[in-house]
Amino acid sequence: MPEQPPYLRIADELRRRIAEQEWAPGDRLPSRAQIAQESGVGENVIRRAQELLISQGVLEGHAGSGTYVASPRQRVRMVRSSAHEQPNGSPFRADMKALGKQGDWESRTEVKVPAPAEIASRLGIGEGDLCVRTVYEFLADGKPVQLSTSWEPYDLTGGTLVVLSEGGPHAGAGVVNRMAAIGITVSHAVEQPEPRQANAKEASLLGVQRASSVTHIRRTYYSDEGRPVETADVVVPASLCEIVYEIPISR
Template identity: 75%
Template sequence: MPDQPPYLRIADALRKRIADQEWTPGNRLPSRAELATAYGVGDNVIRRAQELLISLGALEGRAGSGTYVAEPRQRLRIVRSLYREQTGSSPFQSDMAALGKRGSWESRTDAKVPAPADIAARLGIAEGDLCVRTAYEFLADGKPAQLSTSWEPYALTSGTLVVLPEGGPHAGAGVVRRMAEIGVTVTRAVEQPSPRAVTAEEAALLGVQKGTLATHIQRTYYAEDGRPVETADIVVPANLCEVVYEVPVNP
């Protein structure tokens, strides 16, 4: 068996000192130089070990101050279910309410954005066709919990009161109810989850370390005639949230 990489060995050692309560939540760790000397490794090895523990939620970095033992943070339970969206309230807000937290979101919509090739393929339109793109940041008690970028064909909602997902009389109503307002019945959603690391931009928005593991969910809603009406990329950081799928069973 090959030897364990040095940064993993150091990460295990640091994690043990935390578990043994040598360092407790809120304590500042010794400097990287001090740790490097203590363990007989280079500063880069200490940096990688700390970055790993930050991505796992055991440590947190504070700009200009150092690295600290993180306060324990409850992982949020995110339930994925089309039926929950049909209840009339936001599924995210319902999930947060069940945890005694306030769920909210911030959004930015750009209309008439040309569809890139992958989005066009998912929506069944031509590359470059115009879309309405909305970027969401979902918050639990004001703290970032997950991200989502939604795309809808502009031709589908152009000239209607639901063209802006977060504007007008149906703002925030969700895809299913908004589409119903223009006579489009959404009958199914297809979701494809896969693991990946967050990007630098996503890490900054979520307040996590670059490279933190996340569940990436590629979701597409379909109308009863089979047309895709919306597709989204949802990013759920693994150290902040757990994703649970609710699957109905017909008796």
């Protein structure tokens, strides 16, 4: 097997020393120069190891002060399951209620936004065709835990009471219920999760370090006729949330 990169080895060593309580939550770590000297590696290796542990929520960096052991925090459980599509209400709020947290969100909607090439491909429309775009920031007890950008074809909802996902009589009802209100039955959704690093904007909104680990989920809802009716990019930070998939079993 190939040799483990030095920064991963150092990250494992720092994690072990924290687990053995050499440093307690809130303790400031020795300087990078000191750890580098102790470990026989360069300071850049220590920096990469610490950045990895910061992205995982093990450490936290304080600008101008140093690197500290992070206090343990409960990760929010995000359940992905068809069983969590609520006839009335929000699956996110239901998940948060099960954890004893208050679930809420902030949103911003723009109408008649031209579809970029990738979004057009996912929705089965032409590049530049008009869409309704809604940007969400999901909150647990007032703190951001998830981001999402949703796109719906304007020719599907334009002129109806559900054109605004967070406005009108069906505001906040979710894609499935809103589409049902205009006679469209949503039969299934497809999700494609992949790990990546948070960009600067995402990190700022989520309150995590830039380049922290996130799961990027590309989700698309389909009607019973096979037409894509909504697609979204969901960003979930690894240090704040765990993603759980429930698979229904037909009998």
